[in-house]
Amino acid sequence: MSEIKVNKISPRTACGTTTLGDSGDTFTIPAGVSITNSGTASGFGATGAVSWNTTVKTHSPSSFTAVNGEGYFINTTGGAVTVNLPAGTAGAVVGIKDYANTFNTNAVTVAPNGSDKIGGDNTTDANLETAGIAVTFVFVDSTQGWLVTDSGLQSELPTAEFITATGGTITTTGNFKIHTFTGPGTFCVSSVGNAAGSNSVDYLVVAGGGGGGSTYAGGGGAGGYRESPGTASGCYSVSPLGTSPAVALPVSVQGYTVTVGSGGTSGSPGSRQGGSGGVSTFSTITSAGGGGGGSDPAPAHSGVPGGSGGGTGYFTTGDGTTTGTGNTPPVSPPQGNPGGIGTNPGVGGHGVAGGGGATAAGGNAPNCTTAGAGGAGATSSINNTPTARAGGGGGAGGGGPQPYTPGAGGTGGGGAGATNPGGAGTAGTVNTGGGGGGGNETGPSVGGTGGSGVVIIRYKFQ
Numbered sequence: 503m504s505e506i507k508v509n510k511i512s513p514r515t516a517c518g519t520t521t522l523g524d525s526g527d528t529f530t531i532p533a534g535v536s537i538t539n540s541g542t543a544s545g546f547g548a549t550g551a552v553s554w555n556t557t558v559k560t561h562s563p564s565s566f567t568a569v570n571g572e573g574y575f576i577n578t579t580g581g582a583v584t585v586n587l588p589a590g591t592a593g594a595v596v597g598i599k600d601y602a603n604t605f606n607t608n609a610v611t612v613a614p615n616g617s618d619k620i621g622g623d624n625t626t627d628a629n630l631e632t633a634g635i636a637v638t639f640v641f642v643d644s645t646q647g648w649l650v651t652d653s654g655l656q657s658e659l660p661t662a663e664f665i666t667a668t669g670g671t672i673t674t675t676g677n678f679k680i681h682t683f684t685g686p687g688t689f690c691v692s693s694v695g696n697a698a699g700s701n702s703v704d705y706l707v708v709a710g711g712g713g714g715g716s717t718y719a720g721g722g723g724a725g726g727y728r729e730s731p732g733t734a735s736g737c738y739s740v741s742p743l744g745t746s747p748a749v750a751l752p753v754s755v756q757g758y759t760v761t762v763g764s765g766g767t768s769g770s771p772g773s774r775q776g777g778s779g780g781v782s783t784f785s786t787i788t789s790a791g792g793g794g795g796g797s798d799p800a801p802a803h804s805g806v807p808g809g810s811g812g813g814t815g816y817f818t819t820g821d822g823t824t825t826g827t828g829n830t831p832p833v834s835p836p837q838g839n840p841g842g843i844g845t846n847p848g849v850g851g852h853g854v855a856g857g858g859g860a861t862a863a864g865g866n867a868p869n870c871t872t873a874g875a876g877g878a879g880a881t882s883s884i885n886n887t888p889t890a891r892a893g894g895g896g897g898a899g900g901g902g903p904q905p906y907t908p909g910a911g912g913t914g915g916g917g918a919g920a921t922n923p924g925g926a927g928t929a930g931t932v933n934t935g936g937g938g939g940g941g942n943e944t945g946p947s948v949g950g951t952g953g954s955g956v957v958i959i960r961y962k963f964q
Contacts, residue, residue, distance in 0.1 A: 551595065552571060552572055552638060554574075554575070558575045558601050559574050560577045560579075561577075561578060561579075561608070564584060565584035565585070567586040567587075570588050570596065572596065573596070573598070574596075574597065574599070575599050576600065577601040578602070579608070582609055582610070584610070584611040584613055585598060585613065586615065587613065587614050587615055588615060589615045590618040590648065592642065593641065595638065595639065597636070597652075598630065599636040600633060603633040603634045605632055605635060606631055606633040607633075610630040611630075612628040618647050621648070621649060621650070622647065634655045635653065635654070635656075636652070636653065637650055638650065638652040638653075662695075662698040662699035663696045664699040664700045664964060665691060665693060665695045665700045667679075667690060667692065667753075667959075668692070669683070669687050669690050670682050670684075670687050670689065670957075670959070673885070673886070677962050678963065680885050680886065680958060680959070680960045682956065683762055683959075684954070685762050686761055688760060689757070690756075690758075691753050691756060691758070693755065700734065702751055702753065703730075703735070703750060703960060703961040704732055704733070704884060705728075705729070705730050705750075705787060705884075706727075706884045706958040707782050707784050708725050708726070708728075708789060708956050709790055709809050709935055710764045710780040710782070710792065710953070710955045711723070711765050711791075711792040711892070711895070711915070711953045712725075712778050712793045712795065712826075712938065712952050713766035713768045713795065713938045713949050713950065713952045714795040714857075714895045714898070715769040715775050715776050715795035715812070715815045715898075715941065715949050716775075716776075717943050718797070718798040718815050718898060718940075718943055719774075719854060719897070720795035720796040720812055720813030720826075720842070720844065720856070720895075720897050721812065721857035721864060721874075721876050721894055721895025721909060721911070722766055722794050722857045722917075722939075722940075722952050723792035723805065723806070723810035723828065723838065723841050723857040724809065724810040724838055724858060724877065724892035724894050724912065725791055725792045725935030725936075726789030727789065727860035727879070727891065728837050729748065730751065731750070732744060734751075735750075735961050739882065740882050740884070742880065743836075744882065747834060751785050751786065761782055761957075762780075762954060762957055763780030764955075765779055765780075765930055765932070765954045766791065766792060766794050766937075767794075767951060768941070769794065769795065769940075770947075774797035774802035774815075775794045775806060776952070777794050777952075778792065778793055778794050778808050779791030779808065779952045782955040783957075789809055789955070790809040790838075791808050792809050792810050792812070792857065793807050793826040793827075793828075794826075794949075794952075795813050795815065795897075795940045796812060796813065796817075796823065797940075798815050802815065803815045803816065803823035805824070805840075805857065807826050807827040809828065809829070809838040809892075810826075810857060810859055811826025811830070811838070811840040812826035812858075813825065813826070813842045813855030813864040813876075813940070814854065814855045815854050816854055826841040828840040828841070828858045838858055838860055839859060839860070839861070839894075841856065841858045842857075842867070842877075843866050843867070844874070845868075853869055853870045853871065854867055854873050854940055855873070855874040855897050855909075856876040856895065856897050857894030857916065858937075859877025859880075859893045859914060860877075860880040860891070864876055864894045864897075864912075865897075871907060872909075873897030873906070873908050874896070876893050876910065876911045877916075878894075879893035879894075879915065879916065880892055880914065881914070890913045890914035890934075891914045891915060891935055891936070891956070892914050892915070892935040893916030893930075893934070894911070894916045894937045895917045895928075895930060895939045895950060896909030896910050896911045896916065896928075896939045897919045897940045898919040906942075908922075908942075909940075916931075916939070917929050917936060919939040919941075919942075922943075925942065926950060927940050927941045927949040928950045929951045929952075930952045930953030932953050933955065934953045935954070935955045936953040937952055937953075
């Protein structure tokens, strides 16, 4: 194989033509060799294709003349830009792409050279006014001039887009944002994103806990507890109540009113039963307030129904007491459990019951001297810290000379029952939806107030 090494090949005559090889010959370009075209290439089967110039054109200067064979990324953030097309020759090609998706704000004007036409019209320029557009122009002939052969939008290429929102107290953990509402507010969505990024949110909605009853009283039920499964913004543990059929919530661009339920009022010598907690809401999710604890005397013995039900108070044979039912109104998975029931030995019972919790019923009074504990709450780390919420309130300790034992508050903010002698039931912990503890026969003879609820929303933001 012979080899010729030269720096330049030129035709023998000025402006002549140099031919490489004969018909049927093959020229091989080895790996690693680059060929740079600084002129016009024809006959290579690439008519209509451009070589994109990655030096971005801007408003400074506000106009420029395109070169045949080149494509341009144009950023009109600073103002409109005019592209002057080169003189039209058959096969000439120019490409234009919206670099910053701003052509809808500041357009690009495409101006033909001299009497050249664009799409058969030589009286007007072409304006590119669609955000994200890319257009390729090819000059065909003097009749039609420059014609569009390719056109597309950046939106046609799916890319990850994410929810953008405000409201509540916002914290960030990794790629996720957490909005915590400890009082009423608005979760305001300004961008919904898409499935490749995020377009739905996880949630925890806990209502206010019920208040404890006043005298020989049962504990208040926990506020209703509803939670998504964590699939929209994973990487955290959910409670058993986050299992199917619970689902993440899709969102749209709007403001979502968030309601956070207050704790139920304490039972007093005048009202006896504890008050029910307030509801908490977000989007389509509503959690019912916890039911108040029952009390003495009749007919206030029964616990009140609610997200979780209140425990019964002191009662005697024939008083017709019933425990407060939970998951009222019913949802699936259930938002809470019933309260417990006190003892009734036939001559009068002093053992009173605990309020229901998110994952367990309130404790029954095991005997006349021991009150039932509040039902256990549920634990979730939606806010990046494992936290128990929605525990039931404990029953009161009873009365008389014996050392009666009060019921403990349920894990998750439930208040303990009052001791004997004297003392009020312990309040449920704020922003947990815990039920208040029951009050006893002496001293203030009041129950503990229920704990207020909380709403937490979590989503992927990047």
